[in-house]
Amino acid sequence: MVGVRVDGTTRLMGIIGDPISQARTPQAINPIFAGKGADIVCVPLHVPADDLATVWAGLKAMPNLIGFGVTLPHKQIVPQLCDSLDPLAARIGAVNVVRREPDGRFRGYQFDGQGFVRGLIAQGVVLQGRDALMIGAGGAAVAIAFALQQAGIARLVVANRTFDKAEALARAVNEATGTSFATAGAPTPESGQLVVNATSLGLNDSDPLPLDVSMLQAGMTVAEVIAKPEITALLRAAEQRGAAIHSGIHMITGQVSLIADHMIAALG
Known part of the structure; x- marks a missing residue:
């Protein structure tokens, strides 16, 4: 990522999916973070469907992970794992963004x-x-x-x-x-x-x-x-x-x- 500074203070945003090679969010969102002066970097995370619950626990235990995008096949499973849901996500029953809230809880959102x-x-x-x-x-x-x-x-x-x-x-x-x-x-x-x-x-x-x-x-x-x-x-x-x-x-x-x-x- 040319021009993007990454050091020990950088907050991470993941994007989880299985497969993940098709993900275009990192290359689209990282220039926006850089342009706004936000010390955040988005990276793809390959999370097989059978391992989602295990990986979820690991993600939650990482304090510098600010949140993550969610792509197939996880969008309709993630709501069951979130601590809370935005009303739109709850209404739809699918999540495509999870954010760590100030209290450390994972809240699901929907922007698709x-x-x-x-x-x-x-x-x-x-x-x-x-x-x-x-x-x-x-x-x-x-x-x-x-x-x-x-x-x-x-x-x-x-x-x-x-x-x-x-x-x-x-x-x-x-x-x-x-x-x-x-x-x-x-x-x-x-x-x-x-x-x-x-x-x-x-x-x-x-x-x-x-x-x-x-x-x-x-x-x-x-x-x-x-x-x-x-x-x-x-x-x-x-x-x-x-x-x-x-x-x-x-x-x-x-x-x-x-x-x-x-x-x-x-x-x-």
Whole structure:
């Protein structure tokens, strides 16, 4: 990290996941910390799913660890380990940032949905009054569903390999918002929709596509949550079909400044 000073007073921010090689947060957030004069450095931490509880105890025992980001597959397990949850994280049931509070306790927060919507808006993607199809029902998907509802998306269809999980997500959003905004359905895009891949399919070249790309067409916007690679096989196929594309890197850039300020605030 050229230009970043690291010494014995530096506070650490981790980002935990399994795998972790795809993480883009460190390279995005470290320049922000440096630019704000905050003595914090973010580093990736490979935490296998089976070892999460063990690693968690170690993280909590490190006083110079200010907090950490959370990526797949931990987002829906971490709430059970946190000492407390921010109301939004509790509502969504998924955490993507944990911060050590002044009393030493770990509190879970959720920035995925805000970051995703901020990224779309920054790139000029129209949301108000538009229909959307989201593939996936994991931690990031739940946060995005709530954020899309708040951003003015008219109707959301949730498709997932396990249909019951898609139904549960749609029901949770509708009950929390007092609407009939979300429904569970098939991964079948319709004219003009915002199509969101909120699964991990696309991290590896060998992954299958999350939907039948022959149904994609001009007028649709196909958006990813995957930031590395920046252009996934789905986005390449969508572009070839004439659809507008939106890389998952924009979700990172949409939330990283929020997370940086959140961590800096913990310095007191």
